Amino acid sequence: xxxxxxxxxxxxxxxxxxxxxxxxxxxxxxxxxxxxxxxxxxxxxxxxxxxxxxxxxxxxxxxxxxxxxxxxxxxxxxxxxxxxxxxxxxxx
Numbered sequence: 001x002x003x004x005x006x007x008x009x010x011x012x013x014x015x016x017x018x019x020x021x022x023x024x025x026x027x028x029x030x031x032x033x034x035x036x037x038x039x040x041x042x043x044x045x046x047x048x049x050x051x052x053x054x055x056x057x058x059x060x061x062x063x064x065x066x067x068x069x070x071x072x073x074x075x076x077x078x079x080x081x082x083x084x085x086x087x088x089x090x091x092x
Contacts, residue, residue, distance in 0.1 A: 013026070014026075041062055041064060042064075042068075042072055043083070043086065043087070044062060045058055045062055045064055045068070045069055045072045046072050046075075046076060046083040046087060047087055048061065048062070049069070049072060049073050049076055050076065050084075050087060055069050055070070055073075
């Protein structure tokens with residue numbers, strides 16, 4: 001994916017945040033409640049996939065569609081390694 005200047009600015013903005021509270025404030029202003037919830041849920045799905053849960057188990061636990069779960073699984077397997085990077089950092 002080629003990063004536009006706007007995406008680079010967004011990345012720098014996120015990196016400038018120093019606390020969880022600052023991040024929550026920024027996300028609240030930047031995104032809708034539904035968008036924030038969806039992103040949070042995707043991280044949960046990625047964690048469940050790493051834990052070797054089945055698609056059916058994940059669908060039941062999260063309400064996410066099998067198509068979205070498959071997309072997240074594809075990212076875990078063949079993506080830019082963003083989910084794995086974040087999940088590894090959260091584990092520390």
